[in-house]
Amino acid sequence: MSIETPALGTANEFIARHIGPREGDIKAMLQLLGHEDIEALTANVIPDSIKGTSVLDLPAGQGEAEALAAIKAIAAKNQLFKSYIGQGYYPCHTPSPILRNLLENPAWYTAYTPYQPEISQGRLEALLNFQTLVSDLAGLPVANASLLDEGTAAAEAMTFCKRLAKNKASQAFFASQHCHPQTLDVLRTRAEPLGIEVVIGDERELSDASAYFGALLQYPAANGDVFDYRALVERFHAAGALVAVAADLLALTLLTPPGEFGADVALGSAQRFGVPLGFGGPHAAYFATRDSFKRDMPGRLVGVSIDRHGQPALRLAMQTREQHIRREKATSNICTAQVLLANIASMYAVYHGPQGLTRIANRVHQLTAILAEGLSQLGVTVEQAHFFDTLTLATGARTLDLHAAARAQRLNLREVDAVRLGLSLDETTTQADVEQLWALFADGQALPAFADLAATVASRLPAALLRQSAILAHPVFNRYHSETELMRYLRKLADKDLALDRSMIPLGSCTMKLNAASEMIPVTWAEFGALHPFAPAEQSRGYAELTTELEAMLCQATGYDAVSLQPNAGSQGEYAGLLAIRAYHQSRGDDQRDICLIPQSAHGTNPATAAMVGMRVVVTACDARGNVDIADLKAKAEEHQERLAALMITYPSTHGVFEEGIREICEIIHANGGQVYIDGANMNAMVGLCAPGQFGGDVSHLNLHKTFCIPHGGGGPGVGPIGVKAHLAPFLPGHAQMARKEGAVSAAPFGSASILPITWMYIRMMGGDGLRRATQLAILNANYIARRLEEHYPVLYTGSNGLVAHECILDLRPLKETSGISVDDVAKRLIDYGFHAPTMSFPVPGTLMIEPTESESKEELDRFCDAMIRIREEIRAVEAGELDKDDNPLKNAPHTAHELVGEWTHRYSRELAVYPTASLVDGKYWPPVGRVDNVYGDRNLVCACPSIEAYQDA
Ligand SMILES: Cc1ncc(COP(=O)(O)O)c(C=O)c1O
Incomplete structure (x- = not known):
C-alpha cells in the first residue's frame, strides 16, 4: 500500500525521495519473496511477542520546503550575540572553499570510516594531514585522527596515564583548577566508577607529586594565564606520574609546545581551526603522545603503508583494536570519532599554512594585548601578566552591571564569579570590537587611541615560552594557499574515494542511508552554527525548542519515556546508559x-x-542459529543473581535476526534484579514496527548517524542519544548548564547540537507513516538481497521463517576451502565492480554482512547482486582451475589504472580485471592504490605525513 500525497499539498512528498524502490519494483521484489504485500512481509519478520509495540504516532510528513521553513522559524529563536566567553569554544571563520567543497559536499560527508583503505585514500590523506598538524603543534611525534571533545579526550588521557604511569600504587589524578570547568566535570564522571580520585587544585601549591599517577594541566590556563610548567612536569615525572596537557592549538603556533616541556600527552579541541561553534559540537578533539606510548593510544590512527605494487598507501593502523576490541583488554570504547571536523581543521591548516596560522595567532594575541592595555588605562584590573587571548578582569561590584550592559549590546562575556569576568578574543575579532569593549568598561572616560596602542604594546607572551621550533614545514601545508589550488586539492582527494554519492555502501550494522540535502541545509545556518554552548539560555530558545521536540520524537520512535541528546557517539550513549543503570x-x-x-x-x-563503568563482563553463548542461548543466559543470570547489574543486547541481533525470545530474555534479566540495555544500533529495523522501550528494554542508545540520517562524515560526527524508561530518567547525563548538574558525559550540554537539525528534518519530512515505511523497505531490501544471493553464498542466519531483518550475513568460509579465495579477496574485488565492500568479518570471521537500507533502489540492489554473482562465477572458475589459484582477478584486486599501462603479465585479461561488466565502461571508479599491505603498515608504524625527502624521492 503506497502512501498518498494530496493533489493540492506536499504532505508525505519526501517519502518517495528518501526511499529507493518504486511501487512497481516493490511488487516485483515481494513476488520474489513470495509475499502478497509489504505488511505481510514485515508481519512475518517481526516476532509475535513484540508485534504492535510501536507507539509511533506522528503526523504526516511535511514537504521539504515547508519543513525548511518550519526549522528556519525555530532557528530564528536563537539569538546571535558576539561571544567573548571562550572556555574552549571560539568563533572562527570557516574558509568559504572549505565550507562549500568539504563541509557541504556529499563526497566528504557521506563517506564511511576508512576501513577499506583502497577506496579511502583521499580522506586518509586529509586525516594524516590532521595528525601531522597536531603532532607538529603539540611537539609530540604521534597524534590520532580525532577524539570526540576536549572533555572526553581529557578523560581518555586520565585512564591512559593510569595504565602507563610507573606510580602503580596511586589511585589519584591531579587536575589543575585552571582547566576548563566542563573538562573537570567529565573527568569526575569518568573517574568515579573506576575508583579514581580526581584531586582538583592549584598546581602552584602542589605539595606531594608522589600522591598521583598522573596530572592534567591547561595551557594556556582557562583564566588566560600562560604558566611555565617545566619544573612541575619534572616533579611529576620524578614521582613516576605522567602529565597530560590540554592545549590550545592556535596558541601553540606561538608558544613552546607541550612535547618540548616534557608533557607525555597533549590533547584538546581543534574547533577554532575553522569549525563552527555549533552550540558545543561536533568538533574534533585531538590526542598526541610520545612514540613509546603509541600502541596504547585511544581512537583511530592513520598510518602509512605500501600497496601490492610497493607504492605508498595509507590505512587505519592497528585496526584490530576496533571492531574486534579484545574484551578483557578493552581500555577505551571510542569508535565513531569526528573525522569530518578533523578534516575541516586539517584543511584550515593546509589553506592558511604556517605563516597564515601564525599571522592569525599573532593578530588575536596583539588585539588581546591592545585590549588589555586599554582596559588598564581605563582603570580596569587585568589579572594576567602573561596571556595569549584570554583575560580575567577584576570588576568587583560592577560585574553584574557590566554583564547587563554587554548583553544590551548583544555581547556575551564570560561569567567567572560575582566579582570577576572573562574575555576571550578570536580570529573574528576586529579593531571595532576592541573599541566596543573599551567603551563598555569606560564608564564615561575617553577611550584610548587604538592606533597609538597598536604601535606601542609589546607581546604579553612569556619570553621564556616563546616557540622556537618551526611549524608545518611539510609541503602539504605550503602548497595550497590560493583558492584555486585548495579547491582542486579537495576535489582530487574526494575523487580518490568512494562515498554514497557514487554507489551504495552496504555496510552491515552501519546503516548507510541517504543523508538528504534538505536535512543537511540547516546545519550550516549561522543561527545553529554560531552559538556558544554556554550562551545564556534566553539566547538559545531555538535550540531548546528543537531539542525538546526531538526528544519527544525519539521517545515515540523507541517507546521510552525520556531521552538525553548529550552523548556524542553510540559508544558514549552506551556509557551514559550503563551509568544510569549503575546509579539506579x-x-x-x-x-x-x-x-x-x-x-x-x-x-x-x-x-x-x-569495563569503563567498572562492571565485570560475563559472556553468554549464542546457539547454532546465532541467537542468544537462552538456557545459558538464564543460568548465568541466576548464578550471578546477587550481583547482576545489566544485560547488554543488540536488537535485532548483530547477526541480523529478530530473535523471538527477546521478551523472555528481558524477563529473565528483570527477574534476577538486572536492567536491560538494548543496543539500538539496529533501530533501522524497528522504527514504527516495534519499540524496545515497550518490549522490555530499560535503556537504549540510538545512532542518529545510522537510523536517523546524520551522515557518517568519513568516521564521524555521530550522535548517540539514549532513551530510558521513567525509573532511569533521574540518572540521565547532567551538565553545569542543565537542571541536573552531575554526570556530564560530554563537554557540551547537548553534545553535538548543531547536527541535531538533520534528524529533526528527517523525522518531520517522513512523518509517522514515512518512518514506518522506511523500516519496512529496509527489511524488504535486505531480504531481497538475501534471496537473490542465497543460492550463490549461504545466508548464515535467518529467523525461523527463513527471513532476515534489515541486514544479512553471507558465509564465505566454505569458499576459502574450495578455492583459496578469502572474504578479503571478495571485498577488494567488489571495488573493481565499483562497490564499497559490506562489513567484513563482523560479527563472524570469514563473512560479509550486507545492509542495503531503504534508500537504495532496486536497480542499485540488482547491480550489487549481479556483481556478487559474477564474483561467485569467478570463484567457480578458480575452483575449476580455469583461473589460476594465485594469479587471478580476485587475489590481485583491486586493479588500478596504472597497472594497465605497463606490461600485462597476469593470466587473465585486462578487460576482466577492470571491466568485468560492460556497464562499468559508462562510469568506472578507479582505485588510486592497489591492495594495501596491513601487516607492513603495523610493523612500520608511520603516522605523520611522509618526510619531505620522501616527496623529493617520489
Ligand atoms: C551494534 C553497535 N553498537 C554500538 C556501536 C558504536 O557506535 P559509535 O560508532 O557511534 O560509537 C556500533 C557502531 O558501529 C554498533 O554497530
Whole structure:
C-alpha cells in the first residue's frame, strides 16, 4: 500500500525521495519473496511477542520546503550575540572553499570510516594531514585522527596515564583548577566508577607529586594565564606520574609546545581551526603522545603503508583494536570519532599554512594585548601578566552591571564569579570590537587611541615560552594557499574515494542511508552554527525548542519515556546508559550489582563500555542459529543473581535476526534484579514496527548517524542519544548548564547540537507513516538481497521463517576451502565492480554482512547482486582451475589504472580485471592504490605525513 500525497499539498512528498524502490519494483521484489504485500512481509519478520509495540504516532510528513521553513522559524529563536566567553569554544571563520567543497559536499560527508583503505585514500590523506598538524603543534611525534571533545579526550588521557604511569600504587589524578570547568566535570564522571580520585587544585601549591599517577594541566590556563610548567612536569615525572596537557592549538603556533616541556600527552579541541561553534559540537578533539606510548593510544590512527605494487598507501593502523576490541583488554570504547571536523581543521591548516596560522595567532594575541592595555588605562584590573587571548578582569561590584550592559549590546562575556569576568578574543575579532569593549568598561572616560596602542604594546607572551621550533614545514601545508589550488586539492582527494554519492555502501550494522540535502541545509545556518554552548539560555530558545521536540520524537520512535541528546557517539550513549543503570542500582542500595552479561555476538564497544563503568563482563553463548542461548543466559543470570547489574543486547541481533525470545530474555534479566540495555544500533529495523522501550528494554542508545540520517562524515560526527524508561530518567547525563548538574558525559550540554537539525528534518519530512515505511523497505531490501544471493553464498542466519531483518550475513568460509579465495579477496574485488565492500568479518570471521537500507533502489540492489554473482562465477572458475589459484582477478584486486599501462603479465585479461561488466565502461571508479599491505603498515608504524625527502624521492 503506497502512501498518498494530496493533489493540492506536499504532505508525505519526501517519502518517495528518501526511499529507493518504486511501487512497481516493490511488487516485483515481494513476488520474489513470495509475499502478497509489504505488511505481510514485515508481519512475518517481526516476532509475535513484540508485534504492535510501536507507539509511533506522528503526523504526516511535511514537504521539504515547508519543513525548511518550519526549522528556519525555530532557528530564528536563537539569538546571535558576539561571544567573548571562550572556555574552549571560539568563533572562527570557516574558509568559504572549505565550507562549500568539504563541509557541504556529499563526497566528504557521506563517506564511511576508512576501513577499506583502497577506496579511502583521499580522506586518509586529509586525516594524516590532521595528525601531522597536531603532532607538529603539540611537539609530540604521534597524534590520532580525532577524539570526540576536549572533555572526553581529557578523560581518555586520565585512564591512559593510569595504565602507563610507573606510580602503580596511586589511585589519584591531579587536575589543575585552571582547566576548563566542563573538562573537570567529565573527568569526575569518568573517574568515579573506576575508583579514581580526581584531586582538583592549584598546581602552584602542589605539595606531594608522589600522591598521583598522573596530572592534567591547561595551557594556556582557562583564566588566560600562560604558566611555565617545566619544573612541575619534572616533579611529576620524578614521582613516576605522567602529565597530560590540554592545549590550545592556535596558541601553540606561538608558544613552546607541550612535547618540548616534557608533557607525555597533549590533547584538546581543534574547533577554532575553522569549525563552527555549533552550540558545543561536533568538533574534533585531538590526542598526541610520545612514540613509546603509541600502541596504547585511544581512537583511530592513520598510518602509512605500501600497496601490492610497493607504492605508498595509507590505512587505519592497528585496526584490530576496533571492531574486534579484545574484551578483557578493552581500555577505551571510542569508535565513531569526528573525522569530518578533523578534516575541516586539517584543511584550515593546509589553506592558511604556517605563516597564515601564525599571522592569525599573532593578530588575536596583539588585539588581546591592545585590549588589555586599554582596559588598564581605563582603570580596569587585568589579572594576567602573561596571556595569549584570554583575560580575567577584576570588576568587583560592577560585574553584574557590566554583564547587563554587554548583553544590551548583544555581547556575551564570560561569567567567572560575582566579582570577576572573562574575555576571550578570536580570529573574528576586529579593531571595532576592541573599541566596543573599551567603551563598555569606560564608564564615561575617553577611550584610548587604538592606533597609538597598536604601535606601542609589546607581546604579553612569556619570553621564556616563546616557540622556537618551526611549524608545518611539510609541503602539504605550503602548497595550497590560493583558492584555486585548495579547491582542486579537495576535489582530487574526494575523487580518490568512494562515498554514497557514487554507489551504495552496504555496510552491515552501519546503516548507510541517504543523508538528504534538505536535512543537511540547516546545519550550516549561522543561527545553529554560531552559538556558544554556554550562551545564556534566553539566547538559545531555538535550540531548546528543537531539542525538546526531538526528544519527544525519539521517545515515540523507541517507546521510552525520556531521552538525553548529550552523548556524542553510540559508544558514549552506551556509557551514559550503563551509568544510569549503575546509579539506579546504587539509589536502591544495590551497590554490589556490577555484573554485565553480554552475548558473544556483541559489538566490541559493549564490553569496552561495561569495563569503563567498572562492571565485570560475563559472556553468554549464542546457539547454532546465532541467537542468544537462552538456557545459558538464564543460568548465568541466576548464578550471578546477587550481583547482576545489566544485560547488554543488540536488537535485532548483530547477526541480523529478530530473535523471538527477546521478551523472555528481558524477563529473565528483570527477574534476577538486572536492567536491560538494548543496543539500538539496529533501530533501522524497528522504527514504527516495534519499540524496545515497550518490549522490555530499560535503556537504549540510538545512532542518529545510522537510523536517523546524520551522515557518517568519513568516521564521524555521530550522535548517540539514549532513551530510558521513567525509573532511569533521574540518572540521565547532567551538565553545569542543565537542571541536573552531575554526570556530564560530554563537554557540551547537548553534545553535538548543531547536527541535531538533520534528524529533526528527517523525522518531520517522513512523518509517522514515512518512518514506518522506511523500516519496512529496509527489511524488504535486505531480504531481497538475501534471496537473490542465497543460492550463490549461504545466508548464515535467518529467523525461523527463513527471513532476515534489515541486514544479512553471507558465509564465505566454505569458499576459502574450495578455492583459496578469502572474504578479503571478495571485498577488494567488489571495488573493481565499483562497490564499497559490506562489513567484513563482523560479527563472524570469514563473512560479509550486507545492509542495503531503504534508500537504495532496486536497480542499485540488482547491480550489487549481479556483481556478487559474477564474483561467485569467478570463484567457480578458480575452483575449476580455469583461473589460476594465485594469479587471478580476485587475489590481485583491486586493479588500478596504472597497472594497465605497463606490461600485462597476469593470466587473465585486462578487460576482466577492470571491466568485468560492460556497464562499468559508462562510469568506472578507479582505485588510486592497489591492495594495501596491513601487516607492513603495523610493523612500520608511520603516522605523520611522509618526510619531505620522501616527496623529493617520489
Ligand atoms: C551494534 C553497535 N553498537 C554500538 C556501536 C558504536 O557506535 P559509535 O560508532 O557511534 O560509537 C556500533 C557502531 O558501529 C554498533 O554497530
